[in-house]
Amino acid sequence: MQATAPIIEFSRVNKWYGQFHALRDIDLSVARGERIVICGPSGSGKSTLIRCINRLEEHEQGVLKVDGVELTDDLKAIETIRREVGMVFQQFNLFPHLTVLENLTLAPMWVGKMPKREAEERAMQQLVRVKIPEQASKYPLQLSGGQQQRVAIARALCLTPKIMLFDEPTSALDPEMIKEVLDVMFELANQGITMLCVTHEMGFARSAADRVVFMDQGQIVEQNTPTEFFGHPRNERTKDFLSKILAH
Amino acid sequence: MSAADVFEVIPSRPPPVATEGVLPWLRRNLFSDWKNTLGTVIILGLLATFLPPLLDWAVVNAVARPDNAACRAIGHAGACWGVIAEKYRLILFGRYPYDEQWRPLVATSLMTVLLVASCYRPFWSRWLIAAWVVVLAAFFVLMMGGVFGLTFVETARWGGFPLTIMLSTIGLATAFPLSVAVALGRRSRMPGIRTLCVLYVELIRGVPLISVLFMASFMFPLFMPAGMTIDVMLRVQVGITLFSAAYLAEVVRGGLQALPRGQIEAAQSLGLSYWQTTRKVVLPQSLRLVVPAIMNTFIGTFKDTSLVTIVSLYDLTGALQLALGDSDWRKFFLEGQLFVAGVYFVCCFAMSRYSKWIERHLNTGTRRN
Numbered sequence: 001m002q003a004t005a006p007i008i009e010f011s012r013v014n015k016w017y018g019q020f021h022a023l024r025d026i027d028l029s030v031a032r033g034e035r036i037v038i039c040g041p042s043g044s045g046k047s048t049l050i051r052c053i054n055r056l057e058e059h060e061q062g063v064l065k066v067d068g069v070e071l072t073d074d075l076k077a078i079e080t081i082r083r084e085v086g087m088v089f090q091q092f093n094l095f096p097h098l099t100v101l102e103n104l105t106l107a108p109m110w111v112g113k114m115p116k117r118e119a120e121e122r123a124m125q126q127l128v129r130v131k132i133p134e135q136a137s138k139y140p141l142q143l144s145g146g147q148q149q150r151v152a153i154a155r156a157l158c159l160t161p162k163i164m165l166f167d168e169p170t171s172a173l174d175p176e177m178i179k180e181v182l183d184v185m186f187e188l189a190n191q192g193i194t195m196l197c198v199t200h201e202m203g204f205a206r207s208a209a210d211r212v213v214f215m216d217q218g219q220i221v222e223q224n225t226p227t228e229f230f231g232h233p234r235n236e237r238t239k240d241f242l243s244k245i246l247a248h
Numbered sequence: 249m250s251a252a253d254v255f256e257v258i259p260s261r262p263p264p265v266a267t268e269g270v271l272p273w274l275r276r277n278l279f280s281d282w283k284n285t286l287g288t289v290i291i292l293g294l295l296a297t298f299l300p301p302l303l304d305w306a307v308v309n310a311v312a313r314p315d316n317a318a319c320r321a322i323g324h325a326g327a328c329w330g331v332i333a334e335k336y337r338l339i340l341f342g343r344y345p346y347d348e349q350w351r352p353l354v355a356t357s358l359m360t361v362l363l364v365a366s367c368y369r370p371f372w373s374r375w376l377i378a379a380w381v382v383v384l385a386a387f388f389v390l391m392m393g394g395v396f397g398l399t400f401v402e403t404a405r406w407g408g409f410p411l412t413i414m415l416s417t418i419g420l421a422t423a424f425p426l427s428v429a430v431a432l433g434r435r436s437r438m439p440g441i442r443t444l445c446v447l448y449v450e451l452i453r454g455v456p457l458i459s460v461l462f463m464a465s466f467m468f469p470l471f472m473p474a475g476m477t478i479d480v481m482l483r484v485q486v487g488i489t490l491f492s493a494a495y496l497a498e499v500v501r502g503g504l505q506a507l508p509r510g511q512i513e514a515a516q517s518l519g520l521s522y523w524q525t526t527r528k529v530v531l532p533q534s535l536r537l538v539v540p541a542i543m544n545t546f547i548g549t550f551k552d553t554s555l556v557t558i559v560s561l562y563d564l565t566g567a568l569q570l571a572l573g574d575s576d577w578r579k580f581f582l583e584g585q586l587f588v589a590g591v592y593f594v595c596c597f598a599m600s601r602y603s604k605w606i607e608r609h610l611n612t613g614t615r616r617n
Contacts, residue, residue, distance in 0.1 A: 056513050082519040093514035097532050106528060107518035159519065 005068070007032045007163060007194050008053060013062035015048060022048050023059065024218040032162075035195045037205035037226075040215035041241060046198040049215065050165045053196070054085040067162060083111060086156030090168040092148045094140035094155070100127070101136040104155050112159060119158075126154035130184050146177030150184055157188075164188065166197040200245060206230060214238050316576050331580040332587045335571040339588065342407015342567035348399065352410040355390040358383050359413060367602050369609060380421075387414070403481040407562035407570075409591065415553040415563065419488040420546055426489065427496030428535075432526065434501055445497070452494035457552050460487045465559040484556055492549040499541045503534035536610040543603035547596045564588055 008030040015023040023045050030036060038046045051057040052064060055071055055078045064071045066081050095103050104123035108114040114122070127133040130150040132143075140148055149169055156164060166185065170178045182204055189195055189208040199205070205212050205226055212229040214222045214237075222235045230246075233239045278288045309326025311318045314334035322328065332339070341349045362383045365371055391410065394400035406414075433445035452460070464487035465480050472478070507530060515525040535542070557566035568588050572581050 054517050056516060079519050079521060082517060085517070087514075087517040089510060089514065091508075091510050093508075093510040095511065095514070095529055095533075097536070107520060110524050110528065111519040155518070 004031075006030055007034075007067055008196075009063075009065045010049075010052075011063045013052065013059045013064050015052065015057065015059045015061075022218050023052070026062070026220060028213070028220060030194060030196065033192045033194055035189050035208055035210045036197065036213055037209040037211075038196065038198045038213045038215060039200060039202075039205065039241075040221075044215040045218040046215050047167050050087075050167060050196050050198055053163070053165060054082050054087055056087075079111075083159055084161050085163045085165060086159065086161035087165045088149070088152050088156055088167065088169045090171050092140070092145075092152045092172070094148055094152055096140050099137055099139055100132075100143070100151050103140065103151060104158050107155070108158050123154070123158055126157045127151075129157065129187075130154045131180075144177060145173045146180045149173065149177075149181045153181075153184055153188075161193070163194045163196070166195070166199065168198050168200075170199065170201055202230070202246065214241065216241075319580060327583050328580040329583055331571075331577045331583050335574070335577060335584070336587075338408075338571040339564070339567050339584065340408045342411065342562040342570065343405045344407060344410075345399075345401060345405065348393075348401065351390045351393070351398065351401075352406075352408070355387045356410045356413055359387055359417060363417065367606070369606075384418075403479055404561075406481065408567040409564050411556075411561065412550075412553050412563045415485060415488055415556065416550040418485060419492060419553070420549055422489045423493035423496055423549070424542075426493040427500050428531065430493065430497035431500035431504055434497070435504060449494045449497055452491055453498075457488075457491050457555050458558055460491050461555060461559050463487070480559070481561070484559060484561060488549065488553060488556075492545060492552075495545050495548070496542065499538050499545055500534065502541065503538035504530065506537050507534050536607070539607045539610065540603055543599055547599050550595060550599070551592060564591060 006029040010026045010028040013026040040046050048057055052059050069077050101123055105119040108119040130153055132147055170181050186208055209226050212226050216237045222238045233242055279285045306327050310329055311322055312329045314330040319328035319330050341352050344352055430445045433441045436442045464483040468483055511529055515529040554563055554565040556563050568584050572578050
């Protein structure tokens with residue numbers, strides 16, 4: 001593998017939900033270490049797009065390659081890809097019956113076949129990274145939303161993924177908790193991991209992203225550097241969208 | 249206080265003390281308004297009417313000695329508990345040879361002790377499974393005999409409480425894993441497996457347990473190759489297992505469906521395989537959601553084992569009929585029925601309480617605080 005080859009490559013990817021054409025001729029290539037923010041109105045296919053990357057959604061046409069492996073029905077390939085791709089969900093999706101520490105060690109122990117002690121050490125390192133090592137023995141529902149989301153980030157990091165996907169990570173949070181999650185994401189962004197982030201946090205897009213991708217009706221309508229994207233949007237749909245979310 | 253006042257934290261105070269004592273409690277709960285008072289008076293009136301005669305019959309005038317003449321003398325004025333004193337061994341152990349009845353007693357006690365121990369969560373380990381293997385082996389050696397100098401007792405003579413305990417314990421222990429497999433199968437992506445599981449559940453649920461038992465004991469042997477027989481006890485046991493597994497499978501499926509999709513997605517996104525996801529994420533959560541419904545089915549199955557009398561196996565209720573076959577005591581069937589009902593009630597009530605307890609203990613973490 002050349003280091004310069006894209007780590008994610010969509011070529012003319014299409015997907016339908018029944019009759020609804022959710023992704024239309026998606027072409028997108030992501031370089032190693034690139035940080036991309038995807039935005040757009042709801043129902044535009046942002047989440048579907050990033051959920052295709054770890055095969056939580058199956059694309060029906062086109063080619064999607066992640067780290068040189070093409071995603072097909074091959075279960076082994078899918079499990080390999082999933083080990084390299086961490087994902088953070090809008091609703092956190094922590095396992096409520098396990099403690100924070102057990103949430104973090106589950107995958108390393110069962111997927112990575114790591115001894116318990118080593119998995120716990122690594123979990124604690126990740127908890128330090130997201131600044132809540134003191135919550136290790138609590139259950140997820142005993143934490144605040146912001147803390148839960150940080151645990152979810154730490155959980156995804158425990159398998160040392162090459163790619164991190166964020167699916168509206170701050171949308172379910174109270175305003176005063178958004179910052180603590182964004183802070184953790186900023187730090188990650190500065191550590192060279194490839195990131196794809198569906199979010200409406202335009203401040204984050206401006207300062208952390210290399211590229212902003214705007215989607216509407218299942219298509220990529222416009223993509224550019226944050227400066228250009230926010231300063232000189234070209235497409236009418238983009239202008240309209242930005243005028244709505246940046247109005248205040 | 250003006251709006252510009254400095255914010256000060258009000259120290260937390262204990263909640264107001266509730267008015268305690270008997271009288272305030274009575275007033276609040278029994279006589280709070282005229283409707284409540286009327287209800288209380290009606291209930292007290294009913295109790296005053298029916299309780300004294302019941303007590304007269306069950307306690308005051310009752311005959312506790314196994315004295316047939318005294319029982320007949322008292323007539324309907326008092327209960328004849330003597331029938332139980334006289335016949336308890338037949339009721340509890342059925343047609344098992346009288347001199348050997350210590351064997352079912354020991355076997356059942358062993359199994360009961362282990363059942364109770366199995367309810368306690370810290371004991372859930374590999375050792376418990378080993379203990380079950382040992383106890384089940386001991387149970388069958390004691391009941392069946394034929395080795396270690398114990399005389400052989402054919403399964404047709406097993407009966408009473410040991411039979412009830414055996415059929416329900418083994419039935420539920422085997423039905424539970426089967427039901428989980430069937431419930432998972434019904435949600436499988438593979439159409440073959442899915443259809444098979446749906447067919448199984450719908451077929452079994454579509455017929456009464458009595459039919460299943462009949463088929464197990466009378467119809468099944470017709471399809472066996474000549475000369476090959478399977479013990480009727482085993483066939484009935486399999487029938488009970490298959491029957492309760494179909495019901496349990498639907499309960500478990502309810503739990504599976506209640507689990508948010510995001511839980512499975514999170515597990516998948518971490519690279520967990522289907523079986524790892526099922527075992528570590530799906531089942532622990534789904535099963536604890538349906539503990540009350542599972543226990544409901546367990547209690548139902550426990551009582552349904554009484555239907556085996558239909559194929560001439562004498563469980564607790566069947567053994568009672570045997571005991572009442574004695575013309576001297578036949579008159580006192582009511583007392584016998586009450587006794588058997590009491591035994592069932594104790595078992596079922598214990599299961600019900602346990603369900604409540606285990607539900608609370610399994611839910612650590614899924615509640616706040």
